[in-house]
Amino acid sequence: MAQTKPMPHADVFEPWKDPKAEPLIRFRNVTKRFGDFTAIDDLTIDIYEREFFALLGPSGCGKTTIMRMLAGFETPTEGVIELGGRDIANVPPNLRPVNMMFQSYALFPHLSVYDNIAFGLKRSDMPKSEIAGRVEEMLRLTRLEKFAKRKPHMISGGQRQRVALARSLAKAPKLLLLDEPLGALDKKLREETQFELMDIQETTGTTFVIVTHDQEEAMTVASRVAVMDHGKIKQVDTPANIYEAPNSVYVADFIGDVNLIRGTAENLGGGSYRIDVGEDSRAIDVSECDAEIATGTPVTFAIRPEKILVTKEPPEDRANALEGTIIDIGYLGNLSTYHVELPGGQMVKAAMTNSSRISRRAFTWEDKVWLSFRASAGVVLTE
Amino acid sequence: MRKISWFNATSLTLGFAFLYMPMVILVIYSFNESKLVTVWAGFSTKWYGELFRNEAFLDAAWVTLRVAIVSSTLATILGTAAAYVLVRGGKFFGKTLFSGMIYAPLVMPDVILGLSLLLLFISVGLDRGLLTIILAHTTFSMCYVAVVVSSRLVSFDRSLEEAALDLGCTAWDAFRSVTLPIIAPAVISGWLLGFTLSLDDLVIASFTSGPSSTTLPIKIFSAVRLGVSPEINALSSILIGLVTIGVISFSITTKRAAVRRIREENAT
Amino acid sequence: MKRLAVILLPYSWLVALFLVPFVIVVKISLSDTELAIPPYTPTLDFSQGWEGLKSFFAALDFENFVFLSTDDLYWKAYLSSLKIALISTFAALLVAYPLAYGMARAPVEWRPTLMMLVILPFWSSFLIRVYSWKAILANEGLLNQFLLWIGVIDSPLTILNTPTAVYIGIVYTYLPFMVLPLYSALEKLDGSLLEAAEDLGCTRFQAFWLVTFPLSRNGIIAGCFLVFIPVMGEFVIPALLGGSQTLMIGKVLWEEFFSNRDWPVASAVAVILLALLVVPIVLFQRNEEKQREAEG
Numbered sequence: 001m002a003q004t005k006p007m008p009h010a011d012v013f014e015p016w017k018d019p020k021a022e023p024l025i026r027f028r029n030v031t032k033r034f035g036d037f038t039a040i041d042d043l044t045i046d047i048y049e050r051e052f053f054a055l056l057g058p059s060g061c062g063k064t065t066i067m068r069m070l071a072g073f074e075t076p077t078e079g080v081i082e083l084g085g086r087d088i089a090n091v092p093p094n095l096r097p098v099n100m101m102f103q104s105y106a107l108f109p110h111l112s113v114y115d116n117i118a119f120g121l122k123r124s125d126m127p128k129s130e131i132a133g134r135v136e137e138m139l140r141l142t143r144l145e146k147f148a149k150r151k152p153h154m155i156s157g158g159q160r161q162r163v164a165l166a167r168s169l170a171k172a173p174k175l176l177l178l179d180e181p182l183g184a185l186d187k188k189l190r191e192e193t194q195f196e197l198m199d200i201q202e203t204t205g206t207t208f209v210i211v212t213h214d215q216e217e218a219m220t221v222a223s224r225v226a227v228m229d230h231g232k233i234k235q236v237d238t239p240a241n242i243y244e245a246p247n248s249v250y251v252a253d254f255i256g257d258v259n260l261i262r263g264t265a266e267n268l269g270g271g272s273y274r275i276d277v278g279e280d281s282r283a284i285d286v287s288e289c290d291a292e293i294a295t296g297t298p299v300t301f302a303i304r305p306e307k308i309l310v311t312k313e314p315p316e317d318r319a320n321a322l323e324g325t326i327i328d329i330g331y332l333g334n335l336s337t338y339h340v341e342l343p344g345g346q347m348v349k350a351a352m353t354n355s356s357r358i359s360r361r362a363f364t365w366e367d368k369v370w371l372s373f374r375a376s377a378g379v380v381l382t383e
Numbered sequence: 384m385r386k387i388s389w390f391n392a393t394s395l396t397l398g399f400a401f402l403y404m405p406m407v408i409l410v411i412y413s414f415n416e417s418k419l420v421t422v423w424a425g426f427s428t429k430w431y432g433e434l435f436r437n438e439a440f441l442d443a444a445w446v447t448l449r450v451a452i453v454s455s456t457l458a459t460i461l462g463t464a465a466a467y468v469l470v471r472g473g474k475f476f477g478k479t480l481f482s483g484m485i486y487a488p489l490v491m492p493d494v495i496l497g498l499s500l501l502l503l504f505i506s507v508g509l510d511r512g513l514l515t516i517i518l519a520h521t522t523f524s525m526c527y528v529a530v531v532v533s534s535r536l537v538s539f540d541r542s543l544e545e546a547a548l549d550l551g552c553t554a555w556d557a558f559r560s561v562t563l564p565i566i567a568p569a570v571i572s573g574w575l576l577g578f579t580l581s582l583d584d585l586v587i588a589s590f591t592s593g594p595s596s597t598t599l600p601i602k603i604f605s606a607v608r609l610g611v612s613p614e615i616n617a618l619s620s621i622l623i624g625l626v627t628i629g630v631i632s633f634s635i636t637t638k639r640a641a642v643r644r645i646r647e648e649n650a651t
Numbered sequence: 652m653k654r655l656a657v658i659l660l661p662y663s664w665l666v667a668l669f670l671v672p673f674v675i676v677v678k679i680s681l682s683d684t685e686l687a688i689p690p691y692t693p694t695l696d697f698s699q700g701w702e703g704l705k706s707f708f709a710a711l712d713f714e715n716f717v718f719l720s721t722d723d724l725y726w727k728a729y730l731s732s733l734k735i736a737l738i739s740t741f742a743a744l745l746v747a748y749p750l751a752y753g754m755a756r757a758p759v760e761w762r763p764t765l766m767m768l769v770i771l772p773f774w775s776s777f778l779i780r781v782y783s784w785k786a787i788l789a790n791e792g793l794l795n796q797f798l799l800w801i802g803v804i805d806s807p808l809t810i811l812n813t814p815t816a817v818y819i820g821i822v823y824t825y826l827p828f829m830v831l832p833l834y835s836a837l838e839k840l841d842g843s844l845l846e847a848a849e850d851l852g853c854t855r856f857q858a859f860w861l862v863t864f865p866l867s868r869n870g871i872i873a874g875c876f877l878v879f880i881p882v883m884g885e886f887v888i889p890a891l892l893g894g895s896q897t898l899m900i901g902k903v904l905w906e907e908f909f910s911n912r913d914w915p916v917a918s919a920v921a922v923i924l925l926a927l928l929v930v931p932i933v934l935f936q937r938n939e940e941k942q943r944e945a946e947g
Contacts, residue, residue: 093849106847123852391753398750405783465661484665492884499672522668619779626775
């Protein structure tokens with residue numbers, strides 16, 4: 001997961017770290033129930049202006065409900081949602097400065113591309129003379145000038161997606177909601193469109209809230225990601241922190257590939273721990289851990305496959321080295337993954353870049369190998 | 384997830400009240416003691432008794448039933464063939480004319496159909512009677528059957544037939560052992576539709592029946608033309624009751640079959 | 652060969668019992684009235700060969716059509732049928748739309764039952780459904796009793812045997828034909844379109860008018876044709892509920908045929924009625940085909 005974001009410097013966009021910043025959206029202890037089912041459970045969260053905020057989670061985790069509450073199609077059972085400091089519970093959807101891009105796009109089949117984009121503007125107090133100009137502008141922004149007169153069924157899926165985006169942006173909302181905006185596109189188009197979305201978000205300066213179940217998409221586009229499960233937010237952070245410093249087994253497991261090794265922690269002080277993973281295996285040394293964990297606490301050690309080095313001989317410069325047997329090899333082109341069984345029966349996945357094109361395979365099935373990693377390569381999770 | 388709104392609840396209630404109120408009133412008043420249909424004079428089943436002693440009605444009912452059974456059966460065979468030709472027949476000479484002849488009788492006023500059939504029977508010298516009514520009813524019923532069956536055939540996965548042919552069936556075998564079982568519900572509803580249309584028809588039967596073959600609707604029509612009769616109320620109630628029981632039990636069986644099919648599909 | 656048989660069986664049946672009869676109707680509409688049976692001349696006698704055919708065509712004329720055009724009764728009957736069909740189609744649309752809308756917005760698990768409730772009256776006898784209104788609309792009938800009881804009126808209204816009764820009867824009996832196409836159009840409507848309209852600033856009513864209504868257009872067209880076309884030739888409803896005041900062409904045709912025994916004139920009436928209906932029937936089929944294509 002390559003991070004294209006610039007390195008931190010003075011004017012980095014991180015309003016959530018600024019205690020004086022006023023959030024655009026504020027959820028305060030919001031709960032939503034449908035009959036006996038609790039879709040959102042006591043949720044508190046702030047979203048700031050100009051943010052590209054992603055709600056990530058499996059289907060049924062409540063992310064769409066959050067979005068529908070922001071749009072005004074659902075009202076919270078308990079708690080308050082504020083937009084720009086004002087409670088919006090009683091504002092109907094048609095009067096909110098919030099627009100939504102629907103998962104199905106919801107383009108009006110009886111109206112042309114032009115009329116679809118103009119639809120919201122005609123309902124606003126914008127003078128008629130300005131509407132045409134605004135629609136042209138949106139057509140240019142989404143590169144749809146040539147298709148203005150066509151009906152939605154006469155254009156491709158990618159074009160429809162852009163019409164939906166143009167239509168929801170036309171009224172220049174304070175907040176744009178995107179419900180699985182790229183779900184209906186194929187992989188290649190989806191990747192292209194992700195960058196287009198980021199460009200458009202930057203150009204218009206609108207706050208975007210995106211709902212997705214695709215972790216790659218969330219990591220690519222978002223400034224912050226909220227990982228959700230069963231109506232609760234598990235972690236809200238930048239994509240890099242979500243990936244490298246997950247706060248729970250759930251988040252570590254949901255985002256990307258991870259090895260989870262159970263054990264017991266021994267606090268060595270100064271953020272260093274030794275984790276006892278059972279009789280058959282060597283203990284794992286961990287450093288630079290933020291959490292304070294008492295000795296004897298059962299923990300899970302989480303480490304990403306690409307942080308593990310696979311070698312024939314035991315390496316000397318690494319804090320941790322475990323011996324095991326290769327059970328399976330997966331060739332993925334850019335990298336190969338190795339499934340290695342430790343003496344205790346624990347399976348560990350390691351990924352190695354295939355950096356040279358023609359090389360003899362270093363390892364094969366049933367080979368005895370060494371897995372090694374630095375003390376700071378993994379995280380210790382208590383949950 | 385939205386609950387039914389106040390407006391929708393009102394329009395459903397009023398709409399269904401309008402659809403059912405006249406029939407409910409009719410049934411209630413069939414148990415009226417009085418001969419005056421609009422004045423309630425106490426509960427009685429005497430009109431049902433009189434109805435069953437009225438031989439003219441019983442004869443007409445018997446004629447109607449025979450016509451309905453024979454014509455709907457013929458119509459089902461012809462209509463299914465027509466649907467098959469429409470959907471699977473490919474192109475052939477006069478296909479537009481053919482589909483026009485299937486759809487036109489659905490909207491054609493009965494008086495025109497009746498008149499034209501009568502004039503045909505007279506010009507070929509066919510005496511009016513049971514046979515002519517059956518021919519007439521078969522003609523318009525087959526069009527309804529064709530429409531019902533063809534809508535099922537359109538949504539039918541053609542590769543099933545191709546699989547049967549691939550596994551060694553002849554075209555007829557494939558139709559009998561694969562297509563027919565799948566479109567069977569539509570064929571059965573087509574038959575039921577033809578049956579009720581035949582039971583119901585007044586205008587075409589009036590044109591094509593002879594003196595010896597009076598059907599029930601003709602009898603009812605001549606009885607009610609001038610006024611309301613409690614005997615007809617009783618007869619109508621019986622017919623409404625039969626239809627209600629028939630439709631409800633049919634829809635329950637088809638629903639059960641559908642549920643069973645879904646379960647079986649999920650089980651495998 | 653078998654394929655040919657499958658095509659030929661229904662094809663020839665329809666040609667013999669649907670197409671040929673129409674040709675005969677047209678032919679007889681061009682013949683003269685005679686008192687013998689069949690009460691018209693000339694009859695086509697194939698045994699006389701070419702000569703017979705020639706004398707047959709020579710005797711055909713447009714006399715009956717001229718007669719129809721000179722007699723006020725027929726003009727009035729056609730116009731009145733047209734008026735009744737138009738008004739009652741519109742009335743049926745007004746009654747059916749809220750019902751179909753309510754059905755389409757009802758919880759999914761209710762919908763099959765609601766569908767069945769709409770279709771159920773369609774399965775029971777048309778004649779009986781028309782007849783059931785006689786007892787309600789009569790001067791001493793239940794509607795008048797009810798209206799007198801709640802005090803809306805002082806003396807009974809005359810509804811039975813007036814055009815009003817015919818309108819009520821038509822709307823009532825043809826309601827399922829209007830409801831079903833409307834329902835299927837409205838049910839297909841994607842709920843997110845309405846949410847999108849609201850999201851873009853529409854009120855509920857605007858969303859209905861700008862999205863729901865135009866998107867149910869095909870259902871409206873189909874329903875209107877399904878009511879209008881058969882109502883134009885309707886006989887039973889005016890005969891039972893309309894009394895002598897209501898003039899409809901179906902009734903005129905019936906009377907020409909059964910009471911006056913003027914078969915050529917009855918045939919001419921039918922030919923003109925058919926000519927009037929050809930346009931809506933063709934339009935209706937076009938609309939159906941277009942919809943089928945759009946779905947397929």
